[in-house]
Amino acid sequence: MITTSLPGILILGARLAADLTERGGDVASAPQVDLRIADGTIVERAARAEGGLEPREGERIVEADGLIALTGLVDLHTHLREPGFEQSETVLTGTRAAAAGGFTTVFPMANTMPVSDTAGVVEQVQALGDAAGYATVRPIGAVTEDLGGERLSEIGAMAQSRARVRVFSDDGKCVHDPLLMRRALEYVKTFDGVVAQHAQDPRLTEGAQMNEGALSSELGLKGWPAVAEESIIARDVLLAEHIGARLHICHLSTEGSVEVVRWAKARGVQVTAEVTPHHLILTEELARSYDARYKVNPPLRRDSDVRALRRAVAEGVIDIIATDHAPHPVEAKECEWDAAAFGMVGLESALPIAQLTLIDEGHASWAELERLLSRKPAEIGRLEGHPTALEAGQPADVVLVDPSGSSVFDVARLHGKSVNSPFLGMELPGRVHTTIRRGYHTLDDGALVDPETVAGNASAALAEAR
Numbered sequence: 001m002i003t004t005s006l007p008g009i010l011i012l013g014a015r016l017a018a019d020l021t022e023r024g025g026d027v028a029s030a031p032q033v034d035l036r037i038a039d040g041t042i043v044e045r046a047a048r049a050e051g052g053l054e055p056r057e058g059e060r061i062v063e064a065d066g067l068i069a070l071t072g073l074v075d076l077h078t079h080l081r082e083p084g085f086e087q088s089e090t091v092l093t094g095t096r097a098a099a100a101g102g103f104t105t106v107f108p109m110a111n112t113m114p115v116s117d118t119a120g121v122v123e124q125v126q127a128l129g130d131a132a133g134y135a136t137v138r139p140i141g142a143v144t145e146d147l148g149g150e151r152l153s154e155i156g157a158m159a160q161s162r163a164r165v166r167v168f169s170d171d172g173k174c175v176h177d178p179l180l181m182r183r184a185l186e187y188v189k190t191f192d193g194v195v196a197q198h199a200q201d202p203r204l205t206e207g208a209q210m211n212e213g214a215l216s217s218e219l220g221l222k223g224w225p226a227v228a229e230e231s232i233i234a235r236d237v238l239l240a241e242h243i244g245a246r247l248h249i250c251h252l253s254t255e256g257s258v259e260v261v262r263w264a265k266a267r268g269v270q271v272t273a274e275v276t277p278h279h280l281i282l283t284e285e286l287a288r289s290y291d292a293r294y295k296v297n298p299p300l301r302r303d304s305d306v307r308a309l310r311r312a313v314a315e316g317v318i319d320i321i322a323t324d325h326a327p328h329p330v331e332a333k334e335c336e337w338d339a340a341a342f343g344m345v346g347l348e349s350a351l352p353i354a355q356l357t358l359i360d361e362g363h364a365s366w367a368e369l370e371r372l373l374s375r376k377p378a379e380i381g382r383l384e385g386h387p388t389a390l391e392a393g394q395p396a397d398v399v400l401v402d403p404s405g406s407s408v409f410d411v412a413r414l415h416g417k418s419v420n421s422p423f424l425g426m427e428l429p430g431r432v433h434t435t436i437r438r439g440y441h442t443l444d445d446g447a448l449v450d451p452e453t454v455a456g457n458a459s460a461a462l463a464e465a466r
């Protein structure tokens with residue numbers, strides 16, 4: 001028998017997100033529960049009203065009065081940049097940012113160098129994640145070789161590799177060729193995988209810099225029409241219906257995209273959709289500053305789009321929130337708008353922005369937020385070993401959030417290598433208090449646990465799981 005060095009944890013008096021089902025409801029109305037964690041698993045749960053749980057020798061106590069417990073957050077769309085762009089981010093630094101944001105699993109995109117288009121690269125990325133231990137890393141495989149859009153990558157080999165890839169995407173680029181898209185959908189269907197499409201018609205967006213409209217003309221920046229996104233989504237939901245395969249749409253940004261997805265879902269197409277936190281709050285007006293922190297793909301849209309996206313989340317047309325955490329070095333952002341890179345970091349700000357735009361606006365309950373940021377992305381990515389509820393027998397991936405109060409989101413809140421956040425200086429609600437992955441702390445009372453301790457616990461947890 002393997003003995004583990006993982007210390008036990010006792011969480012006292014938390015409220016479960018799952019019990020907070022009412023939009024706009026009062027957190028204190030939910031019953032308080034105690035959770036005991038040992039050897040990577042939730043081993044006991046008891047209501048305080050029924051006496052709760054007694055501490056045991058050597059157990060680490062977490063006082064959780066006032067905190068909300070959710071299953072660990074899962075980001076289906078992260079850019080970790082390793083291998084190849086380690087000046088922007090590494091698997092270690094990106095997963096530290098993830099842990100700080102309450103995430104216990106991330107799915108890194110394939111636009112690395114080399115591209116994650118072979119079993120070798122996805123296994124390497126996953127191994128780096130396992131060794132660091134701050135989050136479970138489940139690499140996304142490229143749909144086409146070198147993201148070239150010409151030949152399918154070795155999808156089957158990646159699916160069968162130790163990384164067991166289930167999500168495939170050319171994110172950063174659109175799989176534009178309809179025949180290749182069809183073949184990819186046929187292929188992933190054989191092992192219940194999914195193609196995550198970056199919906200951007202390349203011909204309609206050549207040189208595009210911001211949302212197309214009166215403002216792009218006024219600012220003299222080349223426009224990026226909504227139809228460039230919507231036409232690809234329309235084509236792909238029809239292809240997914242024809243093949244009977246699963247399709248996921250990355251970073252939906254327009255009201256029209258919502259309508260196409262709504263229509264497809266009503267027809268029974270197996271399509272899921274994500275929205276980023278930034279598209280739920282920021283608008284094209286920010287481009288007036290010519291500050292490239294606001295330059296992102298797809299571009300920030302109109303206020304009416306932002307409102308439509310929030311409604312779509314409330315109605316369940318949009319299934320998940322994904323960060324599209326896209327780190328870039330200072331040089332790539334502190335330059336002329338036209339020359340700057342597209343993308344924003346987002347792992348640490350995701351939960352505060354979701355709370356601000358959805359919970360505080362009455363569009364979602366905490367139970368729904370848990371579904372949007374944890375359970376549903378896990379389901380779409382066919383993530384194994386993810387808790388479906390915080391109860392005895394479930395894997396101990398847990399996040400504790402303090403929803404009260406607000407604070408200025410400053411650079412000290414960022415733990416990755418890049419600081420290209422559009423939210424710096426904004427007053428945001430809530431705070432991630434604790435992140436527990438596989439039964440050990442990665443974030444403790446708002447502070448990241450040191451790399452040696454995390455790596456040691458990760459290998460103990462891995463030994464335990466074997």
Ligand SMILES: NC(=O)N[C@@H](CC(=O)O)C(=O)O
Pocket residue numbers: 079111171172173198295296297298324326327342343344
């Ligand atoms: N979102 C972005 O603006 N940039 C992403 C690519 C992408 O998600 O399309 C990146 O890799 O930097």
Ligand SMILES: [Zn+2]
Pocket residue numbers: 171172173198250251297298
């Ligand atoms: Zn993209």
Ligand SMILES: [Zn+2]
Pocket residue numbers: 077079109171172324326
């Ligand atoms: Zn992306």
